[in-house]
Amino acid sequence: MIKTVLIDDEPLARSIVREYLQAYPEMEILQECNDGFEGVKAIAQHKPDLIFLDIQMPKINGFEMLELIEQPPAVIFTTAFDEYAIKAFEAHAIDYLLKPFSKDRFDKALQKWLAQRQQHDGKSKTMLMPEEVRQPEERNRIVVKEAGNIRIIPVNEIQHIEAYDDYVKIYTAKEMFLKKKTMSFYEQILDPSQFIRVHRSYIMQLSHLTRIEPLEKDTHVALLKSGVRIPLSKTGYSKLKSVLGM
Amino acid sequence: MLQNLSYRKLGIVYLLWCISWIVLQTLALQNTFGFGWETSLKDAVITNVLIAIKGYIMISMMRFYQPHQVTRLGISIALAFLAVFVMEKIAPIVIGQQEDYLAFLERSSFIRGLYCWLMITLVSALSWLWFSIREQQEIEARKTATEKLAREAELSRLRQQLQPHFLFNSLNSISALAGTRPEEARKMIQQLSDFLRGTLKKDDQQLVTLGEELDHLQLYLDIEKVRFGHRLRTHIDRDDVSLGMKLPSLLLQPVVENAIKFGLYDTTGETIIRLMVRTEDNYLVVVVENPFDPGTAQPKQGTGFGLTSVKRRLYLLYARQDLLTTYQEENVFTTQIKIPQSI
Numbered sequence: 001m002i003k004t005v006l007i008d009d010e011p012l013a014r015s016i017v018r019e020y021l022q023a024y025p026e027m028e029i030l031q032e033c034n035d036g037f038e039g040v041k042a043i044a045q046h047k048p049d050l051i052f053l054d055i056q057m058p059k060i061n062g063f064e065m066l067e068l069i070e071q072p073p074a075v076i077f078t079t080a081f082d083e084y085a086i087k088a089f090e091a092h093a094i095d096y097l098l099k100p101f102s103k104d105r106f107d108k109a110l111q112k113w114l115a116q117r118q119q120h121d122g123k124s125k126t127m128l129m130p131e132e133v134r135q136p137e138e139r140n141r142i143v144v145k146e147a148g149n150i151r152i153i154p155v156n157e158i159q160h161i162e163a164y165d166d167y168v169k170i171y172t173a174k175e176m177f178l179k180k181k182t183m184s185f186y187e188q189i190l191d192p193s194q195f196i197r198v199h200r201s202y203i204m205q206l207s208h209l210t211r212i213e214p215l216e217k218d219t220h221v222a223l224l225k226s227g228v229r230i231p232l233s234k235t236g237y238s239k240l241k242s243v244l245g246m
Numbered sequence: 247m248l249q250n251l252s253y254r255k256l257g258i259v260y261l262l263w264c265i266s267w268i269v270l271q272t273l274a275l276q277n278t279f280g281f282g283w284e285t286s287l288k289d290a291v292i293t294n295v296l297i298a299i300k301g302y303i304m305i306s307m308m309r310f311y312q313p314h315q316v317t318r319l320g321i322s323i324a325l326a327f328l329a330v331f332v333m334e335k336i337a338p339i340v341i342g343q344q345e346d347y348l349a350f351l352e353r354s355s356f357i358r359g360l361y362c363w364l365m366i367t368l369v370s371a372l373s374w375l376w377f378s379i380r381e382q383q384e385i386e387a388r389k390t391a392t393e394k395l396a397r398e399a400e401l402s403r404l405r406q407q408l409q410p411h412f413l414f415n416s417l418n419s420i421s422a423l424a425g426t427r428p429e430e431a432r433k434m435i436q437q438l439s440d441f442l443r444g445t446l447k448k449d450d451q452q453l454v455t456l457g458e459e460l461d462h463l464q465l466y467l468d469i470e471k472v473r474f475g476h477r478l479r480t481h482i483d484r485d486d487v488s489l490g491m492k493l494p495s496l497l498l499q500p501v502v503e504n505a506i507k508f509g510l511y512d513t514t515g516e517t518i519i520r521l522m523v524r525t526e527d528n529y530l531v532v533v534v535e536n537p538f539d540p541g542t543a544q545p546k547q548g549t550g551f552g553l554t555s556v557k558r559r560l561y562l563l564y565a566r567q568d569l570l571t572t573y574q575e576e577n578v579f580t581t582q583i584k585i586p587q588s589i
Binding site: 015057059098101 | 410512
């Protein structure tokens with residue numbers, strides 16, 4: 001059996017996927033979810049092979065939901081987004097179905113995945129949502145998982161981000177969140193005029209900076225409002241200087 | 247047409263101006279210097295016709311280019327000299343060889359020149375004023391026309407900002423219903439068609455009654471309810487007095503659409519949208535409420551997705567920025583619109 005989960009906030013939109021899937025007896029729908037929160041839980045619980053995912057959904061959107069999952073399953077997007085937004089991730093998802101879509105179009109997407117799946121010995125290609133995929137709208141918040149709860153953090157609360165093995169630590173004034181992502185991911189999705197990669201292991205937000213202090217000859221640290229000191233690499237220091245117009 | 251008329255008017259003014267100076271000069275010559283009226287009249291006619299010709303030359307020149315002040319002064323002096331020179335050649339021929347008149351002509355050449363120069367300068371100054379005022383008016387008129395066009399275009403664009411998202415999701419719902427519940431699919435096609443027809447046929451600046459607007463809104467709500475099923479509930483409070491009030495067509499739908507999106511996408515449970523209508527002083531007041539989660543509401547979307555266009559439209563129609571207000575209280579987001587009556 002091939003396990004699938006449907007995630008869409010409109011019941012009728014799910015029902016059409018369910019209807020189209022009836023032609024594939026080997027596919028089993030384990031759960032239908034109304035939003036990304038349910039989706040995260042369902043994926044953790046069922047470990048599906050394939051999910052059908054809407055993008056605009058309550059609380060967190062489809063992209064944000066995928067970010068919360070460490071080993072995302074194969075994804076077929078079902079969305080009414082216009083093509084402009086679609087282009088952003090066109091190359092990366094298995095396929096995207098623009099609502100309303102026909103049975104033929106649906107079959108094509110599914111066949112494509114089934115063929116890929118066979119080529120890879122029953123394993124689907126992992127990481128179908130590469131990290132460089134940007135959201136269609138500008139990023140003004142990020143989602144994190146914390147003790148089973150999903151938290152939404154406005155980006156302006158982020159003070160700095162620190163590399164930590166396979167994870168990154170995201171610091172706000174009061175808390176720290178771990179997320180399994182790379183530094184370059186955040187470097188790309190966050191506003192580059194605000195978030196500066198000042199070191200191989202550090203990204204800091206400009207609005208939280210109070211001053212830059214010399215440490216030894218040629219080395220500097222950035223002092224944040226919270227009192228935290230962030231080491232600056234040579235390139236990081238000059239990058240910071242140029243952003244500040246020094 | 248208008249331009250021709252106003253040029254003709256200018257011509258008449260110019261002619262009257264010239265004639266009145268002829269009369270004045272005739273009287274002056276007759277009374278002060280004691281010439282016969284015929285001599286006085288001839289002299290006045292020649293002088294003033296010459297001035298009129300020189301003035302006309304000045305005006306024509308200035309219509310096509312505006313020379314530097316010094317150049318203009320030079321030209322006007324040269325024209326005055328020319329006028330006096332021509333005068334002294336023509337007058338003895340026209341008036342005849344009267345000794346006292348010829349002596350007068352010779353003696354008065356300086357004052358005559360000065361007089362000619364003053365008149366030419368006056369005429370050219372006045373005509374310059376006239377041309378620049380006209381040009382200003384034309385610029386003004388063109389600007390107003392352009393602004394009006396831009397405003398109309400913007401209004402129509404704002405009004406027709408139908409969310410493609412809504413349309414495609416509705417079509418998807420119809421597609422889903424078509425397989426299992428064709429009767430409901432047909433009904434939804436009907437509703438969607440009525441809704442679209444309603445948005446297409448309305449004129450931008452047309453005012454409709456609240457009753458009509460609410461009927462149109464109901465079509466929209468019915469479609470959204472099919473899409474979101476049990477998650478969406480609406481309450482509409484209306485009273486009979488307000489139903490007859492007027493408002494710009496298709497104003498409420500984007501506001502309610504915004505409330506629904508905000509409500510549905512910011513909470514996961516049931517969403518209740520309330521719409522309340524009342525009359526206050528000379529205003530129709532419409533209040534729309536939706537739930538939201540203060541903890542997770544996206545900072546940028548604090549005022550909602552589609553309210554800026556509604557605000558802009560109200561500004562274009564009523565030239566006021568204060569007609570749309572929003573406020574948040576605990577977990578209720580409220581949008582209030584005031585529509586001035588009797589405009």
